[in-house]
Amino acid sequence: RKPLHSRDSALMIAGLKAIGCEILQEVNGDLRVTPAKFFGPASVDVGNAGTVMRFLPPVAALATGLIHFDGDARSHERPVGPVISALEELGVTIEHGGRYSLPLTINGSGSITGGTLEIDASSSSQFISALLMIGPATKQGITIKDIGKSLPSMPHIEMTIQMLKAFGAKVKSNIDKTGRREWQVAPGELQGQDLIIEPDLSNAAPFMAAAMISGGEITIQDWPNSTAQPGDQLRSIFAEMGAKIEFVGNDLKVSGTGAIHGIDIDLHDVGELTPSIAAVAALADSPSSLRGIGHLRLHETDRLAALATELNALGGDVDEEESALHISPAPLHSGIFHTYDDHRLATAGAMIGLAVDGIQVENIATTQKTLPDFPGAWQQMLDGTKSANSAKPNSEN
Template identity: 85%
Template sequence: MSKKIGSSAEDLWRAPFRGNNPINAAITIPGSKSATNRALILAALAKTPSTLRKPLHSRDSALMISGLRAIGCAITQEPNGDLQITPGKFFGPASVDVGNAGTVMRFLPPVAALANGLIHFDGDARSHERPVGPVIRALEELGVTIEHGGKYSLPLTINGSAAIKGGTLEIDASASSQFISALLLIGPVTQIGITIKDIGKTLPSLPHIEMTIAMLKTFGAKLESKVNENGRREWRVEPGELAGQDLVIEPDLSNAAPFMAAAMICGGEVAISDWPKKTAQPGDQLRNIFTQMGAKIEFAGNDLKISGTGKIQGIEIDLHDVGELTPSIAAVAALADSPSSLRGIGHLRLHETDRLAALAAELNALGGDVDEEESALHISPAPLHSGTFHTYDDHRLATAGAIIGLAIDGIDVENIATTQKTLPDFPGAWQQMLGSNG
């Protein structure tokens, strides 16, 4: 867990307290970060221009755009927020700031290997701690020269040779499914294609790999996935040109979690606009998870409506495939009237911060009863009290603090601005939801 830093009054955001005053609000969630950044990569690799409609505009997407521009891709933003991407030859020298964005630090180095010249990557202090080794090793196996001081971590420099032959790779993606997605994304533009074999003990966040596959197919890639005779997953991406697309980005369903939670905690109803009927996004699992915790959820036209009574049930669930939802679910579980066990989430220790340690520390500091295991959180009902909710520069910790603040008066959330990683104006959207019915 990143070091907790003392908070000044200027760093603190008093989370709006709502109590049992019901909510009646309609919410529009900005575009998916995962879809936006995958689409940006594929648009940059395509042979023809692309238009991305309703993309996410946040720190993570801005870092991806800046990185692609730095190596030679032309990206312009229309007045309505749409993005026009015109691919070009990649070249160095260039420097790329990855911030603390997993998609940028893992997806862009393989693309940079297709450049001609030196491409240097660095980012926030936390980025030096986050795992990128499997991507570096895979690129080295494919013949790419990378300077990393033997650390297999950031900062690093890619010595691109304008081409990657391709081949067969064995990847341990136990720490992040992004390792596999990063290499799948460049598969079509390698000379002989790429075959990836999963050799890790676990494979977290499989829906994110499925999202990558769906996006690749949208851009015209030919690929197959299978489970081999040993029960291991394999993927084969054939070489071939990618075609530019005119693509509407789905709303980021994971970012709907705090708004859905609000209806459960306070009672009333929240409608989320343009919820897709079919999607690979992990956030779609919120419909099932929050139903189990006491919400009523149903489609109404293009909206998803969630209603609650203020009474929340605990849940026992394996979140291995949808780990990014854990902070919001843990916050809701801390307000439930029965115990919860959230399992299969050990990989969250390597996210923006050690999310398991952070959630346990912050909820317990407010009077909660959270037991932390290596890959699980066990949350029992306990009366919470006011206090400061530290966020460790993690956007999902910040929204978890806002959720607690709905039910507990006097919650000060540290560095709410960190939500800009995936939500352009979370405080404004939160206040708008709470003020919708006066």
Template identity: 60%
Template sequence: MTETPANTALWPAPHASGAVTATVHVPGSKSVTNRALVLAALAAEPGWLRRPLRSRDTLLMASALRTMGVGIEEGVGPDGSGEAWRVIPSGLRGPATVDVGNAGTVMRFLPPVAALADGPIRFDGDPRSYERPLNGVIDALRVLGARIDDTTVGAPGALPLTVHGGGALEGGRVEIDASSSSQFVSALLLSGPRFNQGVEVRHVGGALPSMPHIRMTVDMLRAIGAQVDEPESGGEPNVWRVTPGALLGRDLTVEPDLSNAQPFLAAALVTGGTVTIPDWPTRTTQPGDALRQIFTEMGGSCELTEQGLVFTGSGSIHGIDVDLGEVGELTPGIAAVAALADSPSTLRGVAHLRLHETDRLAALTKEINELGGDVTETADGLHIRPRRLHGGIFHTYDDHRMATAGAIIGLAVKDVQIENVATTAKTLPDFPELWTGMLGN
């Protein structure tokens, strides 16, 4: 399969000469875009997806669905209001080969879809994708009636694998351990309305990370006509039920990716400036919304206005003791800010980050410490004692959030060079241009 090209080029992270004042238009949410693509592909009628994110992960999802027979037309929405994708459901079919890259949403959300296809669907991806856990989805699909071959190459319970679609899936009840990724739960819920018996997913493992992403899945299912019972609406703890039924074609507008707004908000905090993010939603299930509280505790202030979210740094950065279990993807950016604070920080509840695009806890520890920092890993997170940092190379490990974390540090520390900043294209296209534009460079 296609691998991400090796890119060892070094990008000089811009150093801020003063307080940043900028308005940054953040592209759409990857999490919303990829869930919306899956749901639209499974709907009973065509639908529109407005302001979709165009990034490596979302283009991989769109390409995969097209390979399986779904029509996705890119153009302008029916009212001429900007870019939109029209998704035209059709009979899912194989044989086909899906390139997941290193996108967790693609490798986990699409095997249940493939079980509904006529014919075999093979899944493969970047070398790192072979190391990311998939057993929760594979084992569950087998219980629900799917036939999956994951033993011909590599270790069982991981990529590469082939789903032998039979045109339908019986569905029913299944127990899974989703403590390594909430995407295991979302993957089964998204396709659940198309299973003959629907699906009942019961989580039986340890702490379930990234709950906002499961809430996002539930909200989006309900928005297109699915009936979902879940713990937060009075249901049984750690149990989600989706009733079988048709999904409606909808006209959906994708919110800005609030997690990708993180480095820009951090810029205001680090430089004592003000950054405005237009179109910040007043209500959202995106984990990035937690930044309003977290970065306020670390020394900033924010206000939702007609212009968007206006975030202002005070000129001081304070350490924080915080459980990030529900918002683990924010950890790299928070760690970068914490390394520049005036007091220690403890980031907890994120042991699962060792299984993300890279082992984020080990990577953050190594890279910050090589710039002169004092970071130690704990059983479930990081302890960060601020020290005077110096320039150097900040490696990314093909991880987009490592790249943006390095850029945050570079605002305050001269001569930081980011290795392979191009990896930000995974979810945030044109990051270098957005970053230098924010600084007025």
């Protein structure tokens, strides 16, 4: 119930239907998912959705027959190698020309035995989530050991575990003596659920920031009181940067105070929030340092390079390091804000446009990846016709 119908979610729905899953959309937009045997031949278009390119291949490995995966040009560059290697260790036959990237074809045998996997998820926590989700469907279960130098976006793994448990899966999490994480998922049947999908709080970031930038206020509807979502940290981050934030019933009210302050923060676990925080930081009255975000170089685009390039082109003062951005106050001027087909860059450009005349955001339509009508919601907010309900379910980090 209450799913978002964006490009990413449409790609996921189409991919699942292509391999045999029955998904019906009701008049109100709710989705009814009926399990079925997976089979090929089939083709799946992943677009540039990290969730589709990483979550669906393990599911397709449970199918019988050939399942081909391909997507946008950028999808060929984004990392999926650890998922491919893990599936091969589990005995799945995959044709990828030795590239360990898209495009690829899975030759499924209809079942997976399971076993122990060592995964380097330093590029994306989605590698872990993708393999956790098929654990209950394997014959022996799956044990996953994290061997990477770092593990970004841990809250997303926690969300995956919470969802698995909600469907009846048995999942254990451990940390060994060296601090390495390990997860065990037992084999077993899952039980269908009637779920209301939480709104994706990261989608609220540009709207919350708008109140800070304009000195106005905005109400975000149905903000959960308790959640594992990384986006919930926007409340404390933006408050530290100068916003007044308070709950009003089930809604969250954000008010600008006339001041925006810089921040020194490690965003390793909440990297998806970086573009919005960087845009606000570019308008602050003191310097900011956004750290622990090297993994963002492998997202829809190299987000560190893109943010530094675009903000500096408008007169900003951004120093780029391998895993950090250092942003100092500087007067910005008009210009084109390029988005690199990245939805988070597009919303960051719109935020800058609230404070600087003459900002043109290139290809704002790329926001359809996770927000079905960002321009409409943005205009509605500016018109002040009613509270902007910007927090909607999302399919990508």
